[in-house]
Amino acid sequence: MSRSHHQPPHRRPVRRLASRLLTGSVLAGFLAFFVLPVLWLVLAATKTDQQLVHDNPLSFGSFPALKANWDALTAFQDNAVMQWLGNSALYAVISLVITLGVAIPAGYALAMTEFRGRHTLLVATLVVMLMPNATLVVPLFLEINAVHLIGTMWSIILPYSFYPFGVYLTYIYFTTAVPKDLLAAARMDGCSEFRVFWHIALPLATPVIALVGFFSFVANWTNYFLPYVMLPESSQMPIQVGVGSLLSNVPSFNPAVGNLAIERPQLALATLVAITPVLIVFLFAQRFLVSGMLAGATKE
């Protein structure tokens, strides 16, 4: 392979075909790796536990089986699954609203205005952004415990609302995509700083608002460790922690379970239910994501 590279590719049709086949099979192999488990999960939810073991793994079960799985799942602990979903939605949406309200103006100010401490704030944001939030779970527990908020929804909503990555994305967006002259012109015309932000910067910021909203929603929806520590009561759990607790009621994974068992297809269905909101948001946001807008955000 390494010796062939002095030949322009079109002179070597056989080699070119071989390289295409190799490329194709590598890409297809990874496609199977990424997609098969998702496909399997969708199909598993339509089967009985018997079918799951004996039928072709990639076959469709039946709608009655799907219905039966759904009924068994919703019957678990008196519809706990729906309550967990509701909890997740409540936590994710409130913190999303706070995140947007805080991060967008902050990123805008860092990019477009001068003020004392701006540089320090920027560096602090970068460091905190690269610091994974799981390190702070135990310290956050101590802090939240000190102000007696353990077991309330604010114990996770407030930490979720702090989203330095969103501030950074907004900062990058405004420095690269919005010319400062545009704002200067508006200021000349006598606009107040708030009006400049509200009437000029914000309408231009739609793509970055969508992006920050998407990332923050997904990060909060899929977080496990923080709510696991902060909200120990089953009735307060978000769906991620709830689904984890379902797992310990599946006899095939945990033989010690008594008669309140959950079967594997029901666990698969619960997993599907847990990810559906993310998938929906994801479909709306994907044109921003897959177009590589993130990487476009580098300052070259």
Added chain:
Amino acid sequence: MTLTHSRAGSATRRRRGGARQSRAGMAFVAAYVVLLIAFGVLPTAYAIYFAFTDAGGRVTGFTNFVTTAQDFRFLDAVGHVATYLAFWLLSLVVFVVALALLLHRLASGSASKALRFLYYIPGALAGAASVLVWLFMLDPTVSPVSSLLGALGFHTFGEVIAPGNLPLLFTIIAFWTGAGGWIVVMYGALNNIPTDVMEAARVDGAGAWQTAWHVQIPMLRKWIVYMVILAFAGGAQLFVEPQLLSLASVGVAGRDYSLNQLTYDFAFQMNNINGAAAVSVELLVVSVSAAAVFVARSGFFDAD
């Protein structure tokens, strides 16, 4: 004369504008600064305070660090996390870069776009969902690849999740959910390479392999380092994967497999908040140093 006047006037105006802007800037960041202090600075300070004191609030120096490091599970946990990180970072660098380059070379733009989207889908299953999916994938009785597992000599779930396999299994799970996003990022970065650079390489007779090695990968370097730093900091925090596995395996993977599980155990099972804080501080130091080195050295963020 008039000229000097108007120039002086505009300077004052600019100064006044500057002060106004400065006040506005501070107002716009105020809420963020409050959150940064409450949920970034304060918990960090709190953790440091707890790490250097005992349950009665007396300063104990490094005692908590020594005690936790001497805990029989500590070195094991460090070893587990380190092995996992080695697998995870290596696979991320090799496969993400290779796949981004291959997708970028695809003649059909729509095929490349569709593949990027499909590779990204597992990203929606982050957290507990991805672990649950892979518990099924790794259970030979229900897995769609049970014949593959059989060919590798695995016939029961217990054999698959033997402790020695865990770093690799956690790597597979993390790669499955995380790689798609990085492929998109790398692809975008490849798009940012100026066409004339690529054109020049082609005119000089560089094949795909040479172009990738000598032109594209060096220009991706910044992004690769960024990915490694984030993946390193994130990977050191391993928690949900081993935690769920410990629920599903009746103790094959203990509740103290990773460092973060150990902090949880110290804090909530052993009532040793100070020990937990010490381990948290160690993890913080590691990830903040990695971040700081990156911010300072890479020029990635030109924070002016």
